[in-house]
Amino acid sequence: MDEAGIRVAVSTVIVALRPHPDTGAPALWMPLVRRIAEPFEGSWALPGGWVGVDEGLEDSAAARLRETTNVQPRYLEQLYAFGDVGRSPSRVVSIVYWALVHPDEANVVPDDWNVRWFLADEHPPLAFDHDRIVEYALWRLRTKMSYSRIAQAFLGDRFTLAELRGVYEAVLGRALDPANFRRQVEKTDAILPTDETTSGGRHRPARLYRSNPDLAYADNGPLQQGTPPQNRQEPPCPSRRPSN
Known part of the structure:
Protein backbone atom coordinates (compact mmCIF):
# COMPACT_ATOMS: atom_id res chain seq x y z
CA MET A 1 0.00 0.00 0.00
CA ASP A 2 1.41 3.47 -0.90
CA GLU A 3 2.04 6.23 1.61
CA ALA A 4 -1.26 7.93 0.81
CA GLY A 5 -3.24 4.73 1.34
CA ILE A 6 -5.47 3.91 4.27
CA ARG A 7 -4.31 1.21 6.66
CA VAL A 8 -6.82 -1.00 8.46
CA ALA A 9 -6.36 -2.08 12.06
CA VAL A 10 -8.44 -3.98 14.60
CA SER A 11 -8.85 -3.14 18.28
CA THR A 12 -10.89 -4.90 20.95
CA VAL A 13 -12.53 -3.71 24.14
CA ILE A 14 -12.35 -6.68 26.51
CA VAL A 15 -14.81 -6.50 29.40
CA ALA A 16 -15.02 -8.87 32.34
CA LEU A 17 -16.57 -8.96 35.80
CA ARG A 18 -14.08 -8.95 38.67
CA PRO A 19 -14.41 -7.93 42.33
CA HIS A 20 -14.22 -4.23 43.06
CA PRO A 21 -11.08 -3.54 45.17
CA ASP A 22 -13.03 -1.55 47.77
CA THR A 23 -16.40 -3.32 48.02
CA GLY A 24 -15.72 -6.81 46.69
CA ALA A 25 -18.90 -6.56 44.61
CA PRO A 26 -18.75 -7.50 40.89
CA ALA A 27 -17.49 -4.61 38.77
CA LEU A 28 -16.60 -4.04 35.13
CA TRP A 29 -12.90 -4.35 34.35
CA MET A 30 -10.92 -4.25 31.12
CA PRO A 31 -7.30 -5.07 30.30
CA LEU A 32 -5.16 -2.47 28.53
CA VAL A 33 -1.76 -2.82 26.88
CA ARG A 34 1.16 -0.43 27.20
CA ARG A 35 2.48 0.94 23.91
CA ILE A 36 6.20 0.33 23.39
CA ALA A 37 6.69 2.62 20.38
CA GLU A 38 5.69 6.05 19.16
CA PRO A 39 3.19 7.53 18.79
CA PHE A 40 2.05 7.50 22.43
CA GLU A 41 4.97 5.37 23.64
CA GLY A 42 4.36 4.32 27.26
CA SER A 43 0.64 5.12 27.13
CA TRP A 44 -2.10 2.59 27.72
CA ALA A 45 -4.22 1.49 24.76
CA LEU A 46 -6.72 -1.12 23.68
CA PRO A 47 -5.24 -4.43 22.49
CA GLY A 48 -5.10 -4.71 18.72
CA GLY A 49 -2.95 -4.53 15.63
CA TRP A 50 -2.99 -4.56 11.85
CA VAL A 51 -5.37 -6.68 9.81
CA GLY A 52 -3.44 -9.55 8.25
CA VAL A 53 -3.30 -9.74 4.46
CA ASP A 54 -4.84 -13.22 4.45
CA GLU A 55 -7.16 -12.70 7.46
CA GLY A 56 -10.78 -11.70 7.75
CA LEU A 57 -11.65 -8.93 10.19
CA GLU A 58 -12.91 -11.20 12.97
CA ASP A 59 -10.00 -13.60 12.47
CA SER A 60 -7.60 -10.67 12.77
CA ALA A 61 -9.31 -9.41 15.93
CA ALA A 62 -9.16 -12.88 17.50
CA ALA A 63 -5.51 -13.37 16.48
CA ARG A 64 -4.39 -9.98 17.87
CA LEU A 65 -6.20 -10.77 21.14
CA ARG A 66 -4.34 -14.06 21.50
CA GLU A 67 -1.02 -12.37 20.76
CA THR A 68 -1.45 -9.47 23.21
CA THR A 69 -3.58 -10.84 26.06
CA ASN A 70 -3.94 -14.65 25.62
CA VAL A 71 -7.74 -14.21 25.54
CA GLN A 72 -9.77 -16.52 23.30
CA PRO A 73 -13.31 -15.29 23.98
CA ARG A 74 -16.52 -17.13 23.20
CA TYR A 75 -18.25 -13.79 22.57
CA LEU A 76 -16.63 -11.47 20.05
CA GLU A 77 -18.82 -8.87 18.33
CA GLN A 78 -17.98 -6.08 15.91
CA LEU A 79 -18.68 -2.78 17.60
CA TYR A 80 -18.02 0.05 15.15
CA ALA A 81 -15.56 1.49 12.63
CA PHE A 82 -13.53 4.52 13.73
CA GLY A 83 -11.92 6.47 10.90
CA ASP A 84 -11.68 10.18 11.70
CA VAL A 85 -8.88 11.76 9.69
CA GLY A 86 -6.99 13.09 12.73
CA ARG A 87 -7.24 10.00 14.94
CA SER A 88 -3.69 8.87 14.10
CA PRO A 89 -0.55 10.49 12.62
CA SER A 90 -1.05 8.19 9.61
CA ARG A 91 -4.39 7.45 7.96
CA VAL A 92 -5.75 4.48 9.92
CA VAL A 93 -9.25 3.04 10.10
CA SER A 94 -9.84 0.82 13.14
CA ILE A 95 -12.47 -1.88 13.12
CA VAL A 96 -13.34 -2.21 16.79
CA TYR A 97 -14.68 -5.35 18.43
CA TRP A 98 -15.67 -6.10 21.96
CA ALA A 99 -15.13 -9.33 23.84
CA LEU A 100 -17.22 -10.15 26.90
CA VAL A 101 -15.45 -12.81 28.91
CA HIS A 102 -16.36 -14.92 31.91
CA PRO A 103 -13.98 -15.40 34.85
CA ASP A 104 -12.14 -18.46 33.49
CA GLU A 105 -11.33 -16.61 30.28
CA ALA A 106 -10.32 -13.47 32.16
CA ASN A 107 -7.85 -15.40 34.33
CA VAL A 108 -5.53 -16.07 31.36
CA VAL A 109 -4.83 -12.34 30.88
CA PRO A 110 -1.42 -11.38 32.32
CA ASP A 111 -1.34 -8.51 34.82
CA ASP A 112 2.12 -6.98 34.58
CA TRP A 113 4.04 -4.01 33.17
CA ASN A 114 2.80 -4.58 29.61
CA VAL A 115 -0.80 -5.64 30.28
CA ARG A 116 -2.89 -4.50 33.22
CA TRP A 117 -6.51 -4.69 34.35
CA PHE A 118 -8.32 -1.43 35.07
CA LEU A 119 -11.82 -0.60 36.28
CA ALA A 120 -13.71 0.19 33.07
CA ASP A 121 -14.98 3.55 34.36
CA GLU A 122 -11.69 4.56 36.03
CA HIS A 123 -9.02 3.88 33.44
CA PRO A 124 -6.11 6.25 32.73
CA PRO A 125 -6.03 8.47 29.61
CA LEU A 126 -5.62 6.27 26.56
CA ALA A 127 -3.68 6.58 23.31
CA PHE A 128 -5.26 7.80 20.06
CA ASP A 129 -9.07 8.05 20.37
CA HIS A 130 -9.37 4.95 22.55
CA ASP A 131 -11.06 6.92 25.36
CA ARG A 132 -13.88 7.66 22.96
CA ILE A 133 -14.02 4.03 21.84
CA VAL A 134 -14.30 2.76 25.43
CA GLU A 135 -17.00 5.33 26.21
CA TYR A 136 -19.01 4.15 23.22
CA ALA A 137 -18.48 0.46 24.04
CA LEU A 138 -19.76 0.91 27.60
CA TRP A 139 -22.79 2.86 26.33
CA ARG A 140 -23.59 0.09 23.86
CA LEU A 141 -23.20 -2.56 26.55
CA ARG A 142 -25.55 -0.78 28.95
CA THR A 143 -28.07 -0.19 26.17
CA LYS A 144 -28.07 -3.83 25.10
CA MET A 145 -28.81 -4.99 28.64
CA SER A 146 -32.40 -3.79 28.25
CA TYR A 147 -33.33 -5.96 25.29
CA SER A 148 -30.76 -8.71 24.67
CA ARG A 149 -29.37 -11.61 26.67
CA ASN A 212 -31.23 -20.99 26.12
CA PRO A 213 -29.08 -22.48 23.32
CA ASP A 214 -31.67 -21.48 20.68
CA LEU A 215 -31.08 -17.77 21.29
CA ALA A 216 -28.01 -15.76 20.36
CA TYR A 217 -26.47 -13.33 22.84
CA ALA A 218 -26.94 -10.50 20.34
CA ASP A 219 -26.97 -9.75 16.63
CA ASN A 220 -23.43 -10.30 15.39
CA GLY A 221 -23.38 -9.18 11.79
CA PRO A 222 -24.76 -10.76 8.60
CA LEU A 223 -26.99 -13.77 9.19
CA GLN A 224 -25.78 -17.26 8.45
CA GLN A 225 -28.00 -19.43 6.31
CA GLY A 226 -30.82 -20.82 8.44
CA THR A 227 -30.25 -18.34 11.27
CA PRO A 228 -33.45 -16.59 12.41
CA PRO A 229 -33.30 -12.77 12.15
CA GLN A 230 -33.20 -10.62 15.26
CA ASN A 231 -36.56 -8.96 15.88
CA ARG A 232 -35.31 -5.91 17.74
CA GLN A 233 -33.07 -3.16 16.46
CA GLU A 234 -30.65 -1.10 18.51
CA PRO A 235 -31.82 2.43 19.38
CA PRO A 236 -29.71 5.35 18.15
CA CYS A 237 -27.05 6.73 20.47
CA PRO A 238 -28.42 9.77 22.32
CA SER A 239 -25.17 11.72 21.98
CA ARG A 240 -21.64 11.62 20.59
CA ARG A 241 -22.24 8.67 18.28
CA PRO A 242 -18.92 7.97 16.54
CA SER A 243 -18.56 8.73 12.86
CA ASN A 244 -16.67 6.50 10.46
Whole structure:
Protein backbone atom coordinates (compact mmCIF):
# COMPACT_ATOMS: atom_id res chain seq x y z
CA MET A 1 0.00 0.00 0.00
CA ASP A 2 1.41 3.47 -0.90
CA GLU A 3 2.04 6.23 1.61
CA ALA A 4 -1.26 7.93 0.81
CA GLY A 5 -3.24 4.73 1.34
CA ILE A 6 -5.47 3.91 4.27
CA ARG A 7 -4.31 1.21 6.66
CA VAL A 8 -6.82 -1.00 8.46
CA ALA A 9 -6.36 -2.08 12.06
CA VAL A 10 -8.44 -3.98 14.60
CA SER A 11 -8.85 -3.14 18.28
CA THR A 12 -10.89 -4.90 20.95
CA VAL A 13 -12.53 -3.71 24.14
CA ILE A 14 -12.35 -6.68 26.51
CA VAL A 15 -14.81 -6.50 29.40
CA ALA A 16 -15.02 -8.87 32.34
CA LEU A 17 -16.57 -8.96 35.80
CA ARG A 18 -14.08 -8.95 38.67
CA PRO A 19 -14.41 -7.93 42.33
CA HIS A 20 -14.22 -4.23 43.06
CA PRO A 21 -11.08 -3.54 45.17
CA ASP A 22 -13.03 -1.55 47.77
CA THR A 23 -16.40 -3.32 48.02
CA GLY A 24 -15.72 -6.81 46.69
CA ALA A 25 -18.90 -6.56 44.61
CA PRO A 26 -18.75 -7.50 40.89
CA ALA A 27 -17.49 -4.61 38.77
CA LEU A 28 -16.60 -4.04 35.13
CA TRP A 29 -12.90 -4.35 34.35
CA MET A 30 -10.92 -4.25 31.12
CA PRO A 31 -7.30 -5.07 30.30
CA LEU A 32 -5.16 -2.47 28.53
CA VAL A 33 -1.76 -2.82 26.88
CA ARG A 34 1.16 -0.43 27.20
CA ARG A 35 2.48 0.94 23.91
CA ILE A 36 6.20 0.33 23.39
CA ALA A 37 6.69 2.62 20.38
CA GLU A 38 5.69 6.05 19.16
CA PRO A 39 3.19 7.53 18.79
CA PHE A 40 2.05 7.50 22.43
CA GLU A 41 4.97 5.37 23.64
CA GLY A 42 4.36 4.32 27.26
CA SER A 43 0.64 5.12 27.13
CA TRP A 44 -2.10 2.59 27.72
CA ALA A 45 -4.22 1.49 24.76
CA LEU A 46 -6.72 -1.12 23.68
CA PRO A 47 -5.24 -4.43 22.49
CA GLY A 48 -5.10 -4.71 18.72
CA GLY A 49 -2.95 -4.53 15.63
CA TRP A 50 -2.99 -4.56 11.85
CA VAL A 51 -5.37 -6.68 9.81
CA GLY A 52 -3.44 -9.55 8.25
CA VAL A 53 -3.30 -9.74 4.46
CA ASP A 54 -4.84 -13.22 4.45
CA GLU A 55 -7.16 -12.70 7.46
CA GLY A 56 -10.78 -11.70 7.75
CA LEU A 57 -11.65 -8.93 10.19
CA GLU A 58 -12.91 -11.20 12.97
CA ASP A 59 -10.00 -13.60 12.47
CA SER A 60 -7.60 -10.67 12.77
CA ALA A 61 -9.31 -9.41 15.93
CA ALA A 62 -9.16 -12.88 17.50
CA ALA A 63 -5.51 -13.37 16.48
CA ARG A 64 -4.39 -9.98 17.87
CA LEU A 65 -6.20 -10.77 21.14
CA ARG A 66 -4.34 -14.06 21.50
CA GLU A 67 -1.02 -12.37 20.76
CA THR A 68 -1.45 -9.47 23.21
CA THR A 69 -3.58 -10.84 26.06
CA ASN A 70 -3.94 -14.65 25.62
CA VAL A 71 -7.74 -14.21 25.54
CA GLN A 72 -9.77 -16.52 23.30
CA PRO A 73 -13.31 -15.29 23.98
CA ARG A 74 -16.52 -17.13 23.20
CA TYR A 75 -18.25 -13.79 22.57
CA LEU A 76 -16.63 -11.47 20.05
CA GLU A 77 -18.82 -8.87 18.33
CA GLN A 78 -17.98 -6.08 15.91
CA LEU A 79 -18.68 -2.78 17.60
CA TYR A 80 -18.02 0.05 15.15
CA ALA A 81 -15.56 1.49 12.63
CA PHE A 82 -13.53 4.52 13.73
CA GLY A 83 -11.92 6.47 10.90
CA ASP A 84 -11.68 10.18 11.70
CA VAL A 85 -8.88 11.76 9.69
CA GLY A 86 -6.99 13.09 12.73
CA ARG A 87 -7.24 10.00 14.94
CA SER A 88 -3.69 8.87 14.10
CA PRO A 89 -0.55 10.49 12.62
CA SER A 90 -1.05 8.19 9.61
CA ARG A 91 -4.39 7.45 7.96
CA VAL A 92 -5.75 4.48 9.92
CA VAL A 93 -9.25 3.04 10.10
CA SER A 94 -9.84 0.82 13.14
CA ILE A 95 -12.47 -1.88 13.12
CA VAL A 96 -13.34 -2.21 16.79
CA TYR A 97 -14.68 -5.35 18.43
CA TRP A 98 -15.67 -6.10 21.96
CA ALA A 99 -15.13 -9.33 23.84
CA LEU A 100 -17.22 -10.15 26.90
CA VAL A 101 -15.45 -12.81 28.91
CA HIS A 102 -16.36 -14.92 31.91
CA PRO A 103 -13.98 -15.40 34.85
CA ASP A 104 -12.14 -18.46 33.49
CA GLU A 105 -11.33 -16.61 30.28
CA ALA A 106 -10.32 -13.47 32.16
CA ASN A 107 -7.85 -15.40 34.33
CA VAL A 108 -5.53 -16.07 31.36
CA VAL A 109 -4.83 -12.34 30.88
CA PRO A 110 -1.42 -11.38 32.32
CA ASP A 111 -1.34 -8.51 34.82
CA ASP A 112 2.12 -6.98 34.58
CA TRP A 113 4.04 -4.01 33.17
CA ASN A 114 2.80 -4.58 29.61
CA VAL A 115 -0.80 -5.64 30.28
CA ARG A 116 -2.89 -4.50 33.22
CA TRP A 117 -6.51 -4.69 34.35
CA PHE A 118 -8.32 -1.43 35.07
CA LEU A 119 -11.82 -0.60 36.28
CA ALA A 120 -13.71 0.19 33.07
CA ASP A 121 -14.98 3.55 34.36
CA GLU A 122 -11.69 4.56 36.03
CA HIS A 123 -9.02 3.88 33.44
CA PRO A 124 -6.11 6.25 32.73
CA PRO A 125 -6.03 8.47 29.61
CA LEU A 126 -5.62 6.27 26.56
CA ALA A 127 -3.68 6.58 23.31
CA PHE A 128 -5.26 7.80 20.06
CA ASP A 129 -9.07 8.05 20.37
CA HIS A 130 -9.37 4.95 22.55
CA ASP A 131 -11.06 6.92 25.36
CA ARG A 132 -13.88 7.66 22.96
CA ILE A 133 -14.02 4.03 21.84
CA VAL A 134 -14.30 2.76 25.43
CA GLU A 135 -17.00 5.33 26.21
CA TYR A 136 -19.01 4.15 23.22
CA ALA A 137 -18.48 0.46 24.04
CA LEU A 138 -19.76 0.91 27.60
CA TRP A 139 -22.79 2.86 26.33
CA ARG A 140 -23.59 0.09 23.86
CA LEU A 141 -23.20 -2.56 26.55
CA ARG A 142 -25.55 -0.78 28.95
CA THR A 143 -28.07 -0.19 26.17
CA LYS A 144 -28.07 -3.83 25.10
CA MET A 145 -28.81 -4.99 28.64
CA SER A 146 -32.40 -3.79 28.25
CA TYR A 147 -33.33 -5.96 25.29
CA SER A 148 -30.76 -8.71 24.67
CA ARG A 149 -29.37 -11.61 26.67
CA ILE A 150 -25.85 -10.23 26.46
CA ALA A 151 -25.47 -10.36 30.28
CA GLN A 152 -25.14 -14.13 30.08
CA ALA A 153 -21.92 -13.79 28.06
CA PHE A 154 -20.18 -12.86 31.34
CA LEU A 155 -21.19 -16.11 33.04
CA GLY A 156 -20.25 -19.75 32.76
CA ASP A 157 -22.46 -22.60 31.59
CA ARG A 158 -24.39 -22.70 34.88
CA PHE A 159 -25.32 -19.74 37.05
CA THR A 160 -27.74 -18.64 39.73
CA LEU A 161 -30.24 -15.82 39.42
CA ALA A 162 -28.23 -13.91 42.02
CA GLU A 163 -25.14 -14.17 39.82
CA LEU A 164 -27.11 -13.02 36.78
CA ARG A 165 -28.53 -10.09 38.77
CA GLY A 166 -24.97 -9.23 39.82
CA VAL A 167 -24.03 -8.83 36.16
CA TYR A 168 -26.91 -6.42 35.58
CA GLU A 169 -26.05 -4.42 38.69
CA ALA A 170 -22.37 -4.18 37.74
CA VAL A 171 -23.09 -3.07 34.19
CA LEU A 172 -25.92 -0.66 35.02
CA GLY A 173 -24.25 0.68 38.14
CA ARG A 174 -27.27 0.37 40.44
CA ALA A 175 -28.93 -2.16 42.72
CA LEU A 176 -31.93 -4.15 41.52
CA ASP A 177 -34.75 -5.56 43.63
CA PRO A 178 -34.19 -9.36 43.78
CA ALA A 179 -37.89 -10.30 43.70
CA ASN A 180 -38.70 -8.03 40.78
CA PHE A 181 -35.63 -9.21 38.91
CA ARG A 182 -36.62 -12.85 39.37
CA ARG A 183 -40.14 -12.19 38.08
CA GLN A 184 -38.89 -10.33 35.03
CA VAL A 185 -36.27 -12.94 34.12
CA GLU A 186 -38.58 -15.91 34.60
CA LYS A 187 -41.09 -14.35 32.17
CA THR A 188 -38.57 -14.67 29.34
CA ASP A 189 -37.15 -17.68 27.54
CA ALA A 190 -33.58 -16.38 27.71
CA ILE A 191 -32.59 -18.76 30.52
CA LEU A 192 -33.72 -22.26 31.39
CA PRO A 193 -33.83 -23.87 34.86
CA THR A 194 -31.79 -27.01 35.45
CA ASP A 195 -32.19 -29.77 38.04
CA GLU A 196 -28.89 -28.71 39.61
CA THR A 197 -28.32 -26.56 42.69
CA THR A 198 -25.36 -24.90 44.32
CA SER A 199 -23.53 -26.78 47.05
CA GLY A 200 -20.91 -26.21 49.69
CA GLY A 201 -22.01 -22.77 50.82
CA ARG A 202 -23.38 -21.53 54.14
CA HIS A 203 -26.71 -20.56 52.57
CA ARG A 204 -29.59 -22.62 51.30
CA PRO A 205 -28.76 -24.22 47.90
CA ALA A 206 -29.87 -22.10 44.95
CA ARG A 207 -31.19 -23.41 41.66
CA LEU A 208 -28.80 -23.26 38.72
CA TYR A 209 -29.88 -21.97 35.32
CA ARG A 210 -28.40 -22.16 31.83
CA SER A 211 -28.66 -20.01 28.73
CA ASN A 212 -31.23 -20.99 26.12
CA PRO A 213 -29.08 -22.48 23.32
CA ASP A 214 -31.67 -21.48 20.68
CA LEU A 215 -31.08 -17.77 21.29
CA ALA A 216 -28.01 -15.76 20.36
CA TYR A 217 -26.47 -13.33 22.84
CA ALA A 218 -26.94 -10.50 20.34
CA ASP A 219 -26.97 -9.75 16.63
CA ASN A 220 -23.43 -10.30 15.39
CA GLY A 221 -23.38 -9.18 11.79
CA PRO A 222 -24.76 -10.76 8.60
CA LEU A 223 -26.99 -13.77 9.19
CA GLN A 224 -25.78 -17.26 8.45
CA GLN A 225 -28.00 -19.43 6.31
CA GLY A 226 -30.82 -20.82 8.44
CA THR A 227 -30.25 -18.34 11.27
CA PRO A 228 -33.45 -16.59 12.41
CA PRO A 229 -33.30 -12.77 12.15
CA GLN A 230 -33.20 -10.62 15.26
CA ASN A 231 -36.56 -8.96 15.88
CA ARG A 232 -35.31 -5.91 17.74
CA GLN A 233 -33.07 -3.16 16.46
CA GLU A 234 -30.65 -1.10 18.51
CA PRO A 235 -31.82 2.43 19.38
CA PRO A 236 -29.71 5.35 18.15
CA CYS A 237 -27.05 6.73 20.47
CA PRO A 238 -28.42 9.77 22.32
CA SER A 239 -25.17 11.72 21.98
CA ARG A 240 -21.64 11.62 20.59
CA ARG A 241 -22.24 8.67 18.28
CA PRO A 242 -18.92 7.97 16.54
CA SER A 243 -18.56 8.73 12.86
CA ASN A 244 -16.67 6.50 10.46
